[in-house]
Amino acid sequence: QVQLVESGGGLVQAGGSLRLSCTASGSIDRISAMGWYRQPPGRQRESVARIVSGSSTDYADSVKGRFTISRDNAKNSVYLYLQMNSLKPEDTAVYYCSADVLHRLGPGSSRSWGQGTQVTVSS
Numbered sequence: 001q002v003q004l005v006e007s008g009g010g011l012v013q014a015g016g017s018l019r020l021s022c023t024a025s026g027s028i029d030r031i032s033a034m035g036w037y038r039q040p041p042g043r044q045r046e047s048v049a050r051i052v053s054g055s056s057t058d059y060a061d062s063v064k065g066r067f068t069i070s071r072d073n074a075k076n077s078v079y080l081y082l083q084m085n086s087l088k089p090e091d092t093a094v095y096y097c098s099a100d101v102l103h104r105l106g107p108g109s110s111r112s113w114g115q116g117t118q119v120t121v122s123s
Helices: none
Strands: 002-007 009-013 018-026 031-038 046-052 055-061 067-073 079-082 093-102 109-113 118-123
Touching: 002 093, 002 109, 009 018, 018 031, 018 093, 018 118, 031 067, 031 079, 046 067, 046 079, 055 067
Parallel strands: 009 118
Antiparallel strands: 002 018, 018 079, 031 046, 031 093, 046 055, 067 079, 093 109, 093 118
Protein backbone atom coordinates (compact mmCIF):
# COMPACT_ATOMS: atom_id res chain seq x y z
CA GLN A 1 0.00 0.00 0.00
CA VAL A 2 1.08 3.54 -0.75
CA GLN A 3 -0.29 6.56 1.08
CA LEU A 4 -0.34 9.94 -0.66
CA VAL A 5 -0.78 13.35 0.95
CA GLU A 6 -1.03 16.53 -1.12
CA SER A 7 -0.42 20.11 -0.06
CA GLY A 8 0.11 23.52 -1.61
CA GLY A 9 -3.26 24.37 -3.08
CA GLY A 10 -4.93 27.72 -2.58
CA LEU A 11 -6.33 30.85 -4.17
CA VAL A 12 -4.24 32.75 -6.71
CA GLN A 13 -4.87 35.43 -9.29
CA ALA A 14 -4.64 34.68 -12.99
CA GLY A 15 -1.03 34.81 -14.13
CA GLY A 16 0.25 33.70 -10.74
CA SER A 17 2.04 30.56 -9.65
CA LEU A 18 1.52 27.73 -7.19
CA ARG A 19 3.56 24.67 -6.30
CA LEU A 20 1.77 21.49 -5.31
CA SER A 21 3.52 18.83 -3.26
CA CYS A 22 2.70 15.20 -2.68
CA THR A 23 4.37 12.91 -0.16
CA ALA A 24 4.22 9.18 -0.81
CA SER A 25 4.90 6.68 1.97
CA GLY A 26 4.52 2.95 2.46
CA SER A 27 5.53 0.55 -0.32
CA ILE A 28 7.35 3.23 -2.31
CA ASP A 29 9.77 0.69 -3.79
CA ARG A 30 6.91 -0.61 -5.94
CA ILE A 31 5.87 2.75 -7.42
CA SER A 32 6.28 2.63 -11.19
CA ALA A 33 4.79 5.98 -12.17
CA MET A 34 3.30 9.03 -10.53
CA GLY A 35 1.10 11.80 -11.76
CA TRP A 36 -1.17 14.72 -11.14
CA TYR A 37 -4.81 14.73 -12.11
CA ARG A 38 -7.46 17.38 -11.67
CA GLN A 39 -11.23 17.55 -11.51
CA PRO A 40 -12.77 20.89 -12.45
CA PRO A 41 -16.22 21.73 -11.04
CA GLY A 42 -18.90 19.64 -12.73
CA ARG A 43 -16.44 17.78 -14.91
CA GLN A 44 -14.62 14.45 -14.93
CA ARG A 45 -11.15 13.91 -13.55
CA GLU A 46 -8.44 14.47 -16.16
CA SER A 47 -4.72 13.82 -16.40
CA VAL A 48 -2.48 16.85 -16.01
CA ALA A 49 1.05 15.45 -15.92
CA ARG A 50 2.79 12.12 -15.38
CA ILE A 51 6.33 11.06 -14.63
CA VAL A 52 7.56 7.53 -15.25
CA SER A 53 10.68 6.00 -13.75
CA GLY A 54 11.65 9.36 -12.35
CA SER A 55 12.51 11.02 -15.64
CA SER A 56 10.14 10.55 -18.56
CA THR A 57 7.33 13.11 -18.40
CA ASP A 58 4.06 13.69 -20.20
CA TYR A 59 1.73 16.69 -20.04
CA ALA A 60 -1.79 17.53 -21.09
CA ASP A 61 -1.78 19.93 -24.03
CA SER A 62 -3.59 22.53 -21.94
CA VAL A 63 -0.69 22.83 -19.46
CA LYS A 64 2.38 22.30 -21.66
CA GLY A 65 4.89 25.07 -21.20
CA ARG A 66 3.21 26.25 -17.98
CA PHE A 67 3.36 23.28 -15.60
CA THR A 68 6.37 21.19 -14.60
CA ILE A 69 6.22 17.84 -12.82
CA SER A 70 9.18 16.57 -10.82
CA ARG A 71 9.97 13.79 -8.36
CA ASP A 72 12.49 13.38 -5.55
CA ASN A 73 13.26 10.03 -3.95
CA ALA A 74 14.22 9.79 -0.29
CA LYS A 75 14.91 6.77 1.87
CA ASN A 76 11.40 6.33 3.23
CA SER A 77 9.36 8.70 1.09
CA VAL A 78 8.87 9.90 -2.44
CA TYR A 79 8.07 13.53 -3.12
CA LEU A 80 6.12 14.62 -6.19
CA TYR A 81 5.79 18.25 -7.20
CA LEU A 82 3.79 20.23 -9.71
CA GLN A 83 5.05 23.73 -10.42
CA MET A 84 2.21 25.69 -11.97
CA ASN A 85 2.99 29.00 -13.67
CA SER A 86 0.89 31.43 -15.69
CA LEU A 87 -2.25 30.05 -14.07
CA LYS A 88 -5.59 30.60 -15.76
CA PRO A 89 -9.13 30.54 -14.35
CA GLU A 90 -9.71 27.31 -16.28
CA ASP A 91 -7.01 25.67 -14.16
CA THR A 92 -9.41 25.86 -11.20
CA ALA A 93 -9.96 22.32 -9.93
CA VAL A 94 -9.27 19.83 -7.20
CA TYR A 95 -5.82 18.42 -7.91
CA TYR A 96 -5.01 14.82 -7.03
CA CYS A 97 -1.70 13.04 -6.73
CA SER A 98 -1.55 9.46 -8.02
CA ALA A 99 0.88 6.56 -7.84
CA ASP A 100 0.86 3.36 -9.88
CA VAL A 101 1.94 0.59 -7.53
CA LEU A 102 3.16 -2.73 -8.90
CA HIS A 103 1.48 -5.78 -7.44
CA ARG A 104 3.63 -7.69 -5.02
CA LEU A 105 2.62 -10.98 -6.61
CA GLY A 106 1.87 -11.30 -10.30
CA PRO A 107 1.78 -8.73 -13.08
CA GLY A 108 0.00 -5.43 -13.21
CA SER A 109 -0.39 -2.47 -10.91
CA SER A 110 -3.01 -0.56 -8.95
CA ARG A 111 -3.42 3.19 -8.68
CA SER A 112 -3.40 4.96 -5.35
CA TRP A 113 -4.85 8.45 -4.89
CA GLY A 114 -4.35 11.30 -2.50
CA GLN A 115 -7.22 13.19 -0.91
CA GLY A 116 -6.93 16.15 -3.27
CA THR A 117 -6.09 19.82 -2.85
CA GLN A 118 -8.16 22.74 -4.13
CA VAL A 119 -6.65 25.20 -6.59
CA THR A 120 -8.70 28.29 -7.38
CA VAL A 121 -7.56 30.83 -9.96
CA SER A 122 -9.40 34.14 -9.96
CA SER A 123 -9.70 36.34 -13.03
